[in-house]
Amino acid sequence: xKHTLSVLLQNKPGVLSRVTGLFSGRGFNIESLSVAETLDxxxxxxxxxxxxxxxxxxxxxxxxxxxxxxxKVTDISESEYVEREMALIRVKAENTTRAEVLRIIDIxxxxxxxxxxxxxxxxxxxxxxxxxxxxxxxxPIGIKEIVRTGTIAMARAPKK
Amino acid sequence: xxxITGSEVIVQCLLEEGVTTIFGFPGGAVIDLYDTLMDSxxxxxxxxxEQGAVHAADGLARVTGDVGVALLxxxxxxxxxxxxxxxxxxxxxxxxxxxxxVPTPLIGNDAFQEVDxxxxxxxxxxxxxxxxxxxxxxxxxxxxxxxxxxxRPGPVLVDLPKDVVASMIEFTEKKPIRMQNYQPTYEPHLGxxxxxxxxxxxxxxxxxxxxxxxxxxxxxxxxxxxxxxxNIPVTMTLMGLGGFPGRDSLSMxxxxxxxxxxxxxxxxxxxLLIAVGARxxxxxxxxxxxxxxxxxxxxxxxxxxxxxxxxxxxxxxxxDCKHAxxxxxxxxxxxxxxxxxxxxxxxxxxxxxxxxxxxxPMTYHDEGETIKPQxxxxxxDELTNGDAIITTEVGQNQMWAAQFYKFNRPRxxxxxxxxxxxxxxxxxxxxxxxxxxxxxxxxxxxDGSIQMNIQELSxxxxxxxxxxxxxxxxxxxxxxxxxxxxxxxxxxxSTVMEVTPDFVALAEAYGAVGFRCDxxxxxxxxxxxxxxxxxxxxxxLDFRISREEGVFPMVPAGKATTEMLLV
Numbered sequence: 001x002k003h004t005l006s007v008l009l010q011n012k013p014g015v016l017s018r019v020t021g022l023f024s025g026r027g028f029n030i031e032s033l034s035v036a037e038t039l040d041x042x043x044x045x046x047x048x049x050x051x052x053x054x055x056x057x058x059x060x061x062x063x064x065x066x067x068x069x070x071x072k073v074t075d076i077s078e079s080e081y082v083e084r085e086m087a088l089i090r091v092k093a094e095n096t097t098r099a100e101v102l103r104i105i106d107i108x109x110x111x112x113x114x115x116x117x118x119x120x121x122x123x124x125x126x127x128x129x130x131x132x133x134x135x136x137x138x139x140p141i142g143i144k145e146i147v148r149t150g151t152i153a154m155a156r157a158p159k160k
Numbered sequence: 161x162x163x164i165t166g167s168e169v170i171v172q173c174l175l176e177e178g179v180t181t182i183f184g185f186p187g188g189a190v191i192d193l194y195d196t197l198m199d200s201x202x203x204x205x206x207x208x209x210e211q212g213a214v215h216a217a218d219g220l221a222r223v224t225g226d227v228g229v230a231l232l233x234x235x236x237x238x239x240x241x242x243x244x245x246x247x248x249x250x251x252x253x254x255x256x257x258x259x260x261x262v263p264t265p266l267i268g269n270d271a272f273q274e275v276d277x278x279x280x281x282x283x284x285x286x287x288x289x290x291x292x293x294x295x296x297x298x299x300x301x302x303x304x305x306x307x308x309x310x311x312r313p314g315p316v317l318v319d320l321p322k323d324v325v326a327s328m329i330e331f332t333e334k335k336p337i338r339m340q341n342y343q344p345t346y347e348p349h350l351g352x353x354x355x356x357x358x359x360x361x362x363x364x365x366x367x368x369x370x371x372x373x374x375x376x377x378x379x380x381x382x383x384x385x386x387x388x389x390x391n392i393p394v395t396m397t398l399m400g401l402g403g404f405p406g407r408d409s410l411s412m413x414x415x416x417x418x419x420x421x422x423x424x425x426x427x428x429x430x431x432l433l434i435a436v437g438a439r440x441x442x443x444x445x446x447x448x449x450x451x452x453x454x455x456x457x458x459x460x461x462x463x464x465x466x467x468x469x470x471x472x473x474x475x476x477x478x479x480d481c482k483h484a485x486x487x488x489x490x491x492x493x494x495x496x497x498x499x500x501x502x503x504x505x506x507x508x509x510x511x512x513x514x515x516x517x518x519x520x521p522m523t524y525h526d527e528g529e530t531i532k533p534q535x536x537x538x539x540x541d542e543l544t545n546g547d548a549i550i551t552t553e554v555g556q557n558q559m560w561a562a563q564f565y566k567f568n569r570p571r572x573x574x575x576x577x578x579x580x581x582x583x584x585x586x587x588x589x590x591x592x593x594x595x596x597x598x599x600x601x602x603x604x605x606x607d608g609s610i611q612m613n614i615q616e617l618s619x620x621x622x623x624x625x626x627x628x629x630x631x632x633x634x635x636x637x638x639x640x641x642x643x644x645x646x647x648x649x650x651x652x653x654s655t656v657m658e659v660t661p662d663f664v665a666l667a668e669a670y671g672a673v674g675f676r677c678d679x680x681x682x683x684x685x686x687x688x689x690x691x692x693x694x695x696x697x698x699x700x701l702d703f704r705i706s707r708e709e710g711v712f713p714m715v716p717a718g719k720a721t722t723e724m725l726l727v
Contacts, residue, residue, distance in 0.1 A: 010341065014290075018282060025283045055468065062465040068287040068307060071341040 002031070003057045004083060004153045007046040007064055008072040011037050015069045019046065022067065028052070028060050032085075032128075032150030043071065047152045049128075076155045083153035086125045088113070089135065092142030093120040101141060108134045119144055127151075166297055166325035167196035170258070173301045174202050176334060179229050181205060181220065181594050183213040187233020188273060189260025189322050205594065205623055208615035210237050212587035214244030215613070218253050219591025222574045223549055223599075225378065227254045227308050228591065234260040235273030238319075239280065243581060245315050246284035250578025251399060252376055254313035256304050257285075263323040264292060278319050286314030294327035306337045311344030312463040313376055344462060348479035348487050356434075356458045356475050357491045361502060363432035363456075365509045366392045369415065369444075372399025372577065373437015373461060373481045375570045380404065382485035383436060389492060391503030393513055395423035397438050398562050399577040406546060406566030412513065413522065416444040417715045418559045421520035424713070424721040426513055427452050435459045437481040440470040441578070450720030460484045522563055523727055524709070529679045533557070533632040533705045537564035539684050540602060540630065543691060548600040549574060549592045553585040553609030555639035557632050559711040561604040583612025589627040590620050600628070600691065607633040607660050617670035617698060626698045628690050634707045635660055642710045646725070667700035678704040 009015050016035060023030050028050060035046040050060060057075065064073045093101045098120075105112060105122050108130065114121035124134050128151050135143065164172075170193060174182065181203045186194045197204050207213040210232045217228030228248075232241045238259040248255050262271040267290075278290045287307050289300050297320075304316040360366060374383055380403050387394050387410055394404040395415040404411055415423035427433060433455040438444070445451040448470060459466075459473040460481055467476045477484050492499060524534040537560050540548070546566045551574040552558040558575055567573050574592055576584040585603040593601045603610075610631055620627060641655040667674030673693050677686040683703070690699040713724040 014278065014282075017279070021282050055472075059465065059469060066463070066465050068339075068342050 001053065002049060002051050002077065003075055004077040004081065004151060005048045005050065005061065005064070006074045006076045006153060006155070007048060007070060008038070009044050009046060010069040010071070011042050011044040012069060015044070016046075018067050018069060019064065022063055026063065028056070032148075034150040034152050047150070049151050074155065076153055080156040081153050082156060083127055083151050084125055085128050085131050085149055085151045086123065087131045087135070087146060087148045089122045089124065089138060089143055090114075090119050090145040091122060091138045092118065092144060094118055097141050101138070104134065104137055110134065163328040163330050165192070165196070166294060166320075166327050166329055167193045169298050169329050169331055170301065170320070170325070171196050171200045171202055172331055173298060174229065175200075177227065177305045179227065182229040182231055183207055183216040183591065184231030185210050185213055185233065185237060187237050187260060189234035189262060190231060190320075190325075192322070192325050193231065193260070193320075204231070205590075205619065207587065207619050209613065210240035211244045211583065212613050212616045212619065214241045214255070214257060215247065215584050215587035216591035216594070216616070216619075217255055218244060218248045219551060219574050219588030220595045221248075221253050221255055221591075222588070223571045223592045224595045225254075225376075225571065227256055227305055229256050229258065231258045232260070233273070234262055234277075235275045237273075238277040239275055242280060242284065245281055245317065247576050247579045247581040247584060248315040249284045249286065251372060251576065252313050253315065254308040255315040256308050257315055257317045259317060259319050260325075261290065261319045261321040264321045265323070267321065277317065281317050285317045288317040288319070290319040291321065291324050294324050294329050297324055297329055298332060302334060303337060303339070306339075307342065311342070345478050346462070346480040346483050348460070348477045348484040350487065352475060352477045353484065353487045353491055356477060357488055357495070359432055359456055359458060359475060360390060360392075360434065361497065364505065365430045366390075366432040366434060366506065367426050367430040367455075368392050368394040368404075369397075369427065369433055369435045369438055370394055370400040370403045371397045371436065371438025374400055374403035377437065377462070377481040378570070379437075379482035379485050380570045382482055382489060385489050386485055389489070389499045389503065391506045391510065392434070393426060393510060395419070395426060397441070397444055397577070398575060400438065401562055401573045402567035402570040405568050407568065412517075414562050416441075416721065417446065418563065418711050418713065419721070420517075420522055420563075421713055421724060421726065422513055422516040424715070424724060425516050427455070428720075428722045429512075430455045433457045435461075435473075436485065437461060439466045442470070445470060446715045446719055446721040450722070520713075520726055525727065527706055529681060531678065531680050531683060531703055531705045533560045533703070533709055534564050535680060536630065536632060536683055536687075536703050536705070537561055537604065539687050540604075541565045543684070543687050544600055544602070548572070548602050549589075549596065551575065551585040551589040551592060551601065551603045553603070553605045554580045554582045555606050555609060555637065556642065556711050557604050557606040557609065557638075559639075560632065563711070582609040586610065586613050586627075586629060587616045587619075589629075590616060590623075590625050593625045593627050594623070600694065602628040602630055605629055605631045606638055607631055607635060607657060607663075608637040611661070614666070617667075617672055620698045621671045626694045626696065628694050628699045628701065630690075630701045631663055631703060632705050633660070633663070633702050634705050634709070636707065639711070641708070645708065645710070647716070663700050663702040667698075670698075672698035672700055674700045674702065676702040676704070
């Protein structure tokens with residue numbers, strides 16, 4: 001079962017290494033990880049996607065919390081949340097396929113951000129599932145390179 | 161503003177934290193600090209190897225409960241300390257380790273004696289720091305002590321670049337430390353306390369399973385009150401020994417791989433296991449699914465990660481053991497329940513337990529004049545009334561000490577439980593003796609382990625710090641040999657110590673006293689002589705024991721704790 005954790009931590013050297021060291025040292029799994037500074041530049045927000053049963057995720061949450069530089073850990077996948085990931089995909093775009101590629105990009109509300117005689121670089125944003133879907137569709141045409149940011153996520157605000 | 165050097169700041173900060181003795185070894189990166197220490201009120205003990213410095217500070221911390229401090233130089237000085245830091249981390253010992261570092265402009269340049277000790281020790285410290293700026297030095301040191309001694313204690317390393325230590329800094333007044341991101345829970349949730357107490361009232365076959373947390377939080381008295389008031393038998397982990405008086409009729413001794421038959425049977429049959437400051441380590445549980453299969457489990461621990469880590473817990477209480485036990489005692493005393501009659505309902509259970517002990521007591525086979533190691537420990541216990549501070553090395557010697565010495569009081573067994581570090585006992589004994597010069601301190605050792613940090617005999621000599629090193633000499637790396645005997649067709653791969661020093665001559669070479677003993681009938685007299693001689697000088701006892709004696713009971717790895725091999 002996938003879980004998306006949002007971790008608030010001190011924006012200091014070595015802190016990320018404490019987090020990743022914890023995961024490797026205890027054999028926990030990291031599917032993706034994305035981190036950057038928050039509004040308060042002394043803090044960073046890290047979004048981490050991991051998988052495991054309830055007991056493992058509970059242990060991960062508690063172990064993260066035990067790190068002195070970690071301020072708050074939320075399993076945001078426990079309630080309503082929005083998640084986004086961005087991918088840059090360089091896909092073959094030759095005479096025979098160019099129109100097809102553009103159609104696909106359009107369907108996925110992507111953007112062409114770099115053009116060369118034989119390829120387009122495409123920017124596409126969405127949930128991890130959506131990114132996977134465009135990759136699957138573009139793959140037969142010929143993907144040359146791919147870079148993904150990993151998921152970032154935010155809990156939805158209360159409805160009232 | 162009056163500014164002082166970084167070295168002076170460090171020394172003043174040590175004094176402010178109540179540190180009077182530190183252990184260390186000098187080097188280029190810490191030479192300024194040593195210069196300042198020379199005229200200060202902090203007593204510096206020069207060890208012979210950095211591992212010894214950290215173990216000695218650890219030993220001091222374990223017997224006093226204070227924060228132990230070690231000072232190491234950069235590079236190899238720091239890396240030599242890593243094993244001992246990991247030792248303290250596994251056993252949750254409050255320590256601050258100060259390491260020298262190359263000057264900040266050189267960091268990352270592969271400078272002479274440079275190593276990324278903060279990176280290396282990240283997974284084996286509670287927290288660690290590299291002090292980058294002069295103005296961070298004082299707050300970092302104060303925070304380090306705060307983190308080391310609060311919550312679940314542990315070692316904190318502070319890496320000190322040479323230029324930071326040499327800079328001029330203002331010594332500001334200490335204010336209470338408040339950390340947004342670090343606030344250990346001391347007080348128990350009273351709803352959980354009530355749930356636990358009600359479960360205890362209902363239990364017919366309860367067992368108290370006591371770990372090192374009881375020692376660390378000084379809650380042995382609260383524990384004893386709970387056990388006595390409600391007539392609940394107590395079993396202890398290696399780290400918990402002394403948390404409950406070993407001579408008390410409710411004590412079942414240690415549990416787990418080399419625990420007593422009684423303890424392991426009691427846990428297996430119990431309907432309520434009350435874990436206090438213990439962490440369900442694999443050496444305690446054996447096969448996890450067969451551990452306490454019929455029991456509801458209450459778990460008191462200050463570290464939330466300990467709870468339901470290895471074994472699912474029914475009633476967790478995240479709190480300091482002392483506060484939680486006090487709250488439980490208070491609940492019982494104000495509950496209006498007749499504690500005496502509740503305690504009496506456990507009499508049948510206690511009867512069963514006593515039957516187990518009668519059937520399979522902690523024992524060994526007599527071999528006439530061939531010395532049995534268990535006999536040596538029994539005599540140590542008898543001649544010191546269970547009141548000596550016993551440090552141990554690791555292996556059979558450690559288990560025999562844990563099984564046959566009946567610790568009356570907490571902080572009297574000093575042993576590397578979690579990490580199992582050979583070479584721990586002698587430096588730890590020196591640290592303990594430094595803390596309590598009047599105490600009898602005995603390092604129970606094997607001929608293998610003692611050689612791992614034997615150089616510290618010089619430290620003991622130099623500082624007039626006499627301890628007894630009681631070597632149970634079987635010319636084997638005995639614990640591994642025992643496993644080879646039982647599980648590897650007696651193929652003694654690399655466990656035969658074909659060359660072992662003459663320990664009596666070695667003692668003399670270090671200016672200590674050595675006695676050899678190879679007859680059972682002379683054991684008692686030899687220990688008596690040692691207890692007399694140690695008033696003046698360190699004593700090495702070389703007991704030539706029955707070579708292939710094993711530690712029993714033993715739960716083979718991966719088996720249920722009821723599947724014990726017995727004597």
